[in-house]
Amino acid sequence: MTRPSHDTPAGILAGLELVELSAFIAAPLAGLSLAQMGADVIRIDQSGGGLDATRWPLSREGVSLYWQGLNKGKRSVQLDLRREEGQRHARELIRQTGMVVTNRPDTAWLDYESLRQDRKDLIMLAIRGTHDNRGAIDYTIQARTGLPFLTGQATGESPVNQMLPAWDMVCGLLAASGLLAAERRRRETGKGSLIRLSLEDCALWMLSNLGMLAEAEIGEEPRRANGNDVFGAFGCDFGTGDGRRVMVAALSNRQWRALTDATGTAEKARHMARALDADLDTDAGRWQARDGLKLLLAPWFAGRDYAEVAETLDRHRVLWGPYQTIRDLVTSDRACSPENPIFARVDQPGAGEYLTSAIPLDFGGERDPGTRRAPVQGADTASVLAQFCTDAADV
Amino acid sequence: MTRPSHDTPAGILAGLELVELSAFIAAPLAGLSLAQMGADVIRIDQSGGGLDATRWPLSREGVSLYWQGLNKGKRSVQLDLRREEGQRHARELIRQTGMVVTNRPDTAWLDYESLRQDRKDLIMLAIRGTHDNRGAIDYTIQARTGLPFLTGQATGESPVNQMLPAWDMVCGLLAASGLLAAERRRRETGKGSLIRLSLEDCALWMLSNLGMLAEAEIGEEPRRANGNDVFGAFGCDFGTGDGRRVMVAALSNRQWRALTDATGTAEKARHMARALDADLDTDAGRWQARDGLKLLLAPWFAGRDYAEVAETLDRHRVLWGPYQTIRDLVTSDRACSPENPIFARVDQPGAGEYLTSAIPLDFGGERDPGTRRAPVQGADTASVLAQFCTDAADV
Numbered sequence: 001m002t003r004p005s006h007d008t009p010a011g012i013l014a015g016l017e018l019v020e021l022s023a024f025i026a027a028p029l030a031g032l033s034l035a036q037m038g039a040d041v042i043r044i045d046q047s048g049g050g051l052d053a054t055r056w057p058l059s060r061e062g063v064s065l066y067w068q069g070l071n072k073g074k075r076s077v078q079l080d081l082r083r084e085e086g087q088r089h090a091r092e093l094i095r096q097t098g099m100v101v102t103n104r105p106d107t108a109w110l111d112y113e114s115l116r117q118d119r120k121d122l123i124m125l126a127i128r129g130t131h132d133n134r135g136a137i138d139y140t141i142q143a144r145t146g147l148p149f150l151t152g153q154a155t156g157e158s159p160v161n162q163m164l165p166a167w168d169m170v171c172g173l174l175a176a177s178g179l180l181a182a183e184r185r186r187r188e189t190g191k192g193s194l195i196r197l198s199l200e201d202c203a204l205w206m207l208s209n210l211g212m213l214a215e216a217e218i219g220e221e222p223r224r225a226n227g228n229d230v231f232g233a234f235g236c237d238f239g240t241g242d243g244r245r246v247m248v249a250a251l252s253n254r255q256w257r258a259l260t261d262a263t264g265t266a267e268k269a270r271h272m273a274r275a276l277d278a279d280l281d282t283d284a285g286r287w288q289a290r291d292g293l294k295l296l297l298a299p300w301f302a303g304r305d306y307a308e309v310a311e312t313l314d315r316h317r318v319l320w321g322p323y324q325t326i327r328d329l330v331t332s333d334r335a336c337s338p339e340n341p342i343f344a345r346v347d348q349p350g351a352g353e354y355l356t357s358a359i360p361l362d363f364g365g366e367r368d369p370g371t372r373r374a375p376v377q378g379a380d381t382a383s384v385l386a387q388f389c390t391d392a393a394d395v
Numbered sequence: 396m397t398r399p400s401h402d403t404p405a406g407i408l409a410g411l412e413l414v415e416l417s418a419f420i421a422a423p424l425a426g427l428s429l430a431q432m433g434a435d436v437i438r439i440d441q442s443g444g445g446l447d448a449t450r451w452p453l454s455r456e457g458v459s460l461y462w463q464g465l466n467k468g469k470r471s472v473q474l475d476l477r478r479e480e481g482q483r484h485a486r487e488l489i490r491q492t493g494m495v496v497t498n499r500p501d502t503a504w505l506d507y508e509s510l511r512q513d514r515k516d517l518i519m520l521a522i523r524g525t526h527d528n529r530g531a532i533d534y535t536i537q538a539r540t541g542l543p544f545l546t547g548q549a550t551g552e553s554p555v556n557q558m559l560p561a562w563d564m565v566c567g568l569l570a571a572s573g574l575l576a577a578e579r580r581r582r583e584t585g586k587g588s589l590i591r592l593s594l595e596d597c598a599l600w601m602l603s604n605l606g607m608l609a610e611a612e613i614g615e616e617p618r619r620a621n622g623n624d625v626f627g628a629f630g631c632d633f634g635t636g637d638g639r640r641v642m643v644a645a646l647s648n649r650q651w652r653a654l655t656d657a658t659g660t661a662e663k664a665r666h667m668a669r670a671l672d673a674d675l676d677t678d679a680g681r682w683q684a685r686d687g688l689k690l691l692l693a694p695w696f697a698g699r700d701y702a703e704v705a706e707t708l709d710r711h712r713v714l715w716g717p718y719q720t721i722r723d724l725v726t727s728d729r730a731c732s733p734e735n736p737i738f739a740r741v742d743q744p745g746a747g748e749y750l751t752s753a754i755p756l757d758f759g760g761e762r763d764p765g766t767r768r769a770p771v772q773g774a775d776t777a778s779v780l781a782q783f784c785t786d787a788a789d790v
Contacts, residue, residue: 012580015583016579019741024646025605032604033569038571045590055678056626057626059609059613059676066605070604070646088519119505131735138640142642142716143632143640143717143719144730149718149720149721151547152557163626166561169561176559176568177568180579184575184579185412187582192698196754196757198755200730202674204738206752207721208751208752209424210420210464211452214454214460214749217452217749217750219455222720245538248535249447249534251532288742319531321537323554325541326617335595338399340599347722348609355603355609355612356603357603358600359577360526360596361573363590364572364589393444
């Protein structure tokens with residue numbers, strides 16, 4: 001397989017090799033991030049396909065679009081990991097590449113200390129459910145974080161799950177950074193690393209980062225569900241005269257002025273501020289007065305069609321976005337089309353041509369088309385074994 | 396400032412230096428990730444505090460817990476960036492560290508080509524709203540992704556925003572990887588990089604990764620809001636006899652057997668499968684039959700108190716988690732306590748002692764306590780200028 005050179009943007013990680021023994025989102029996302037920056041990532045699955053081989057969503061032909069999405073730019077190998085020979089081949093790939101990421105449970109043949117016998121400076125990143133090695137997935141952790149009670153108009157009895165697997169995403173992306181950090185140290189000191197990372201810790205870390213754990217521990221009163229409002233600032237949604245909805249926000253005085261200028265409500269807002277004892281020159285004041293401010297602004301939106309709303313808000317550089325379905329996004333939003341350099345239409349195996357994204361990091365120049373293409377599951381088995389394993393003739 | 400050595404886990408990025416000209420979440424999160432792995436990260440804000448200096452949530456004393464959470468382990472410098480002297484000092488810090496991340500708008504003094512005159516191999520990562528440089532924040536992009544129509548029981552008229560700024564999180568974490576990748580290339584080739592990254596592209600990339608763009612483009616029928624159900628598998632929430640709720644999931648045959656064994660519903664499930672023509676040995680079949688399966692399972696949960704439900708599910712290794720508030724999480728969940736090695740109680744400036752997280756990447760050994768502490772805003776101005784700027788005496 002020809003890899004991009006250092007001089008092409010996708011070749012930023014040229015020369016980096018990684019074995020991935022993975023399923024679902026977090027571990028594959030780590031490999032995807034590195035593969036789309038030009039690393040040679042070899043994903044190994046059980047012969048016949050891993051647990052996520054047919055994970056939804058599917059194409060009409062039954063091919064997993066989920067699997068394809070998370071494995072673009074990689075090579076795909078299938079081995080019988082229940083037998084000694086498959087394990088031996090996997091270990092040989094790990095030894096030669098010197099780097100492995102996995103979310104598989106601890107087993108003897110994939111144990112760091114044992115793998116390190118073969119390669120002293122091995123870097124291994126092992127993802128687990130919790131720091132004390134209990135089973136967990138994004139959705140079970142989400143329930144424990146309290147976020148479903150803060151979503152929508154949730155009440156104590158009806159938590160609302162967020163549908164995006166945010167913790168898997170954080171875990172996979174942080175794993176990619178962890179692997180690069182460990183490789184940097186290996187280059188400096190020759191030392192390998194065993195890196196452990198749990199999905200649950202990723203969630204707790206991010207709640208700490210956003211100040212939400214501290215707020216719950218030492219804050220004045222517990223945060224409540226605030227519907228679609230942006231917490232602690234002015235941000236909410238409005239309906240237009242022709243039945244569309246838009247999300248509008250102001251996180252600075254400039255943005256707030258833009259919004260009141262666009263809607264001609266500056267003077268009314270000043271009166272509302274006096275009526276509600278709020279200082280509209282601060283986020284806190286705009287949050288405090290938000291229900292009053294919505295009363296002023298809503299008629300402006302309701303009195304205009306979407307096209308006029310959009311044109312006026314854009315002209316005044318208001319921070320806003322239209323609500324649209326994901327189908328609208330794909331079919332009619334220019335950001336989600338080949339006009340955006342991250343996208344190209346790619347013929348994916350068994351699914352046909354569809355819009356596919358390169359990594360959004362733009363290092364300058366053209367994206368390498370190879371980093372957008374998903375492999376056929378298992379299709380690289382023979383060539384990878386021929387490249388790495390001396391006894392590959394028996395496969 | 397004493398930095399950890401290579402031999403301590405937090406020193407994995409020892410020797411890496413980064414200047415951050417940032418506000419809000421994405422750019423600070425990139426710096427936070429590197430700082431908590433031992434890089435020396437210097438955040439520069441406008442004198443008197445940047446746009447997010449008092450962003451909610453706040454402590455009772457009015458200190459921003461949000462700012463503290465996103466800036467742990469960094470040094471904090473304030474300069475008057477509207478004046479030539481402040482810009483000159485910022486440029487000198489960038490020149491000497493050789494690496495900068497920012498989400499500030501393009502301006503002449505912070506222009507890559509201009510900065511590169513001072514330092515040929517500079518690495519700069521610039522975050523913007525969209526690839527074509529339009530304003531956007533997480534919430535306005537979220538509306539455009541279509542996710543609010545897929546959350547909870549949303550209908551076409553009532554989109555439900557996810558309250559977690561997932562795109563900011565993706566953007567910041569991907570930025571950290573991008574900086575490490577560029578630094579790797581610089582070590583190999585001596586070349587610097589200008590890296591551009593947009594918040595909107597991060598969202599579109601992740602929708603591509605999860606197969607959701609492809610599903611919307613070439614799938615059979617549009618995805619609908621599915622309440623708290625895990626799409627394409629068996630996962631949903633149940634109420635217990637004493638008024639608690641739990642999230643339960645099965646993403647493999649083993650996990651499904653664990654759930655039916657724990658609840659004694661294996662035989663009933665087989666009858667339900669026949670009644671609904673579903674193959675319960677597949678995710679697709681369990682998804683298809685989910686409403687019937689819930690009818691079987693709900694009475695088991697409703698007939699028991701939470702304590703018995705928890706004990707039984709754990710004993711059978713069912714994948715599950717309790718719904719709890721974020722306050723419950725902080726006060727009574729052992730994972731969110733100093734029993735978990737990522738956490739310690741830290742006395743944060745002006746806010747008092749609260750539970751604070753190190754980075755979840757565990758490279759072995761103890762976490763460096765310094766990576767959990769937030770600086771006083773601006774407190775490192777004099778010492779940093781004395782270290783980096785020869786004319787610092789005039790500050």
